[in-house]
Amino acid sequence: xxxxxxxxxxxxxxxxxxxxxxxxxxxxxxxxxxxxxxxxxxxxxxxxxxxxxxxxxxxxxxxxxxxxxxxxxxxxxxxxxxxxxxxxxxxxxxxxxxxxxxxxxxxxxxxxxxxxxxxxxxxxxxxxxxxxxxxxxxxxxxxxxxxxxxxxxxxxxxxxxxxxxxxxxxxxxxxxxxxxxxxxxxxxxxxxxxxxxxxxxxxxxxxxxxxxxxxxxxxxxxxxxxxxxxxxxxxxxxxxxxxxxxxxxxxxxxxxxxxxxxxxxxxxxxxxxxxxxxxxxxxxxxxxxxxxxxxxxxxxx
Ligand code: NAP
Numbered sequence: 001x002x003x004x005x006x007x008x009x010x011x012x013x014x015x016x017x018x019x020x021x022x023x024x025x026x027x028x029x030x031x032x033x034x035x036x037x038x039x040x041x042x043x044x045x046x047x048x049x050x051x052x053x054x055x056x057x058x059x060x061x062x063x064x065x066x067x068x069x070x071x072x073x074x075x076x077x078x079x080x081x082x083x084x085x086x087x088x089x090x091x092x093x094x095x096x097x098x099x100x101x102x103x104x105x106x107x108x109x110x111x112x113x114x115x116x117x118x119x120x121x122x123x124x125x126x127x128x129x130x131x132x133x134x135x136x137x138x139x140x141x142x143x144x145x146x147x148x149x150x151x152x153x154x155x156x157x158x159x160x161x162x163x164x165x166x167x168x169x170x171x172x173x174x175x176x177x178x179x180x181x182x183x184x185x186x187x188x189x190x191x192x193x194x195x196x197x198x199x200x201x202x203x204x205x206x207x208x209x210x211x212x213x214x215x216x217x218x219x220x221x222x223x224x225x226x227x228x229x230x231x232x233x234x235x236x237x238x239x240x241x242x243x244x245x246x247x248x249x250x251x252x253x254x255x256x257x258x259x260x261x262x263x264x265x266x267x268x269x270x271x272x273x274x275x276x277x278x279x280x281x282x283x284x285x286x287x288x289x290x291x292x293x294x295x296x297x298x299x300x301x
Contacts, residue, residue, distance in 0.1 A: 019048045020071070021278060024055040024063060025078035032295055033076055036271045039291035043284045048073070055081065061088055064105075064112055074278035075105040075112075076271075082145065089114045095156075098182045099148045104274040115277070118149035121270025122240075123157055125261050126205075129236070133157040139199055140164045141222050142209035143175040143190070146240050150207055155184040163199060164190045196223070201230040206253075208239045213247035221248040228256050235259070242267055243296055268292055 023033045029052070037050035055063040057080050064085075067075060077085055082101040086092060089102065090111030096102045102114035126133075138154045140147050143166035154162045162184070166172045172190040179185045191199065200206065200223075212222040231237070237253030239246075242263035250260040272283045 013047070014049060015047070017047055019073050020067075021048055021050040021074045022053050022067075022072065023050070023076040023078060024053045024060075024081060026054055026056050026080060028052045028054050028078065031078060032267065032292055033271055035295045036268065036288040036292050037275060040272075040275055040284050040288050043287045044279070044281065046279060046281075048279070057081070057084065060084055064088055068107060068112065073107065074274070076274055077103050077105065085112075085114060088112065095119055095152055098179070099152050100178065101145060101148065103270065104277060106278060116149065116152075117270040117273035117277075118146070118266070119153035119156060120273045121266040121268070122150055122153040124269035125265040126153075126157065126236070126238075129259070131204075131236075133159055135160075136204040137161045137163065137202060138205040138207060139196075139203040140207045140209055141196075142166060143168075143172055144209065147175075147209040148178075150209055150240070151179070151188065154205075155182070155187065159205075160187065162188050163203070164188065165193055165196055165199075166190065167193055197227055197230070200227050201232060204232060204234065205236045205238065206231065208237075208241070208247075208249050211241070213239065213244075213249050214241050215244060218244050219248055221252055223249060223252070225252045225255070228252050228258075231256060231258050236261065239263060240266060243300065245296075264292060264296070265289075 023031050025031060031052050034050050034052050041048045041050060060081055082103055085102050091113040093115040096114055096116035099116045101116055103116050103118055105112045105114050136159050138159055140150050143164050147164060151162055169192060176188060176190045179188055208222050210222050212220050236259045237250060238261040239250050240263040241247050245262040250262060253260050268289050272285045272288055276283045
């Protein structure tokens with residue numbers, strides 16, 4: 001009975017005026033966004049609900065028209081829609097344009113507008129460390145989708161140079177080329193993994209954006225302990241992976257006494273930024289954090 005009452009208390013009250021938010025993807029069942037967003041919505045007492053919608057790649061345009069027709073207020077996007085949605089938008093923010101991917105939509109009179117809150121999410125825990133970013137040269141491991149948000153975030157922080165390490169020379173060159181129309185194009189350099197050992201000792205911020213260390217291969221680290229020993233004093237090791245936490249990479253970095261960050265705060269803060277955009281009210285980030293961490297604990301069991 002007690003458990004039942006608690007569940008009811010946490011349910012949003014749905015009536016004829018309830019406004020819809022949601023996340024679309026394929027698959028979308030694994031998404032942690034509904035748990036985080038509905039916790040914040042319940043705490044704020046606003047008349048919204050946030051739902052997961054499985055939308056196939058070939059149904060994206062139809063789904064967006066349908067969402068507009070029924071008055072959906074805001075949408076998050078995950079794989080495989082983040083790039084595919086761009087031609088369907090009436091407006092895109094410069095940061096989403098630079099990243100080349102959109103994770104948040106809102107409706108305007110002319111159609112759907114899009115932005116990307118991943119860079120904002122990525123830099124939120126870094127800003128909290130209060131460093132002088134004009135002295136920090138980050139080194140980013142991997143050159144996929146998440147690395148793009150990390151590059152945009154590091155540029156936003158004001159880092160004077162940004163290094164990206166990847167395993168495929170052609171992909172690296174394409175990655176570099178894709179930033180040609182941005183103000184920070186000259187601050188970006190790309191390198192193959194064999195150059196990593198020469199660069200680690202000069203970086204104050206080492207970011208893993210590869211999936212190396214994710215479940216089930218949790219014993220793997222993208223960088224060996226011997227290389228991590230070369231990180232300078234006061235360096236930060238940041239892994240975008242949030243499960244497991246800490247990853248092997250962060251465990252090895254902790255042994256070197258450097259500051260470590262996992263990917264959970266990025267996930268929370270990109271969600272909080274989207275919710276702020278839709279609701280235009282202060283967001284209870286701690287409520288979202290608790291909801292996410294509880295969910296990750298449940299999943300980990
Ligand atoms: P992605 O687009 O597939 O990019 C992955 C990158 O890692 C690619 O550059 C890939 O290289 C490289 N890579 C893959 N396996 C590797 C290996 N064994 N050794 C070296 N490099 C390897 O994926 P993504 O969307 O960027 O996501 C990457 C990671 O970030 C995932 O773990 C994801 O969960 C995490 N992430 C976290 C958040 C958050 O909010 N915390 C947000 C987004 C992503 P190639 O291109 O050569 O294959």
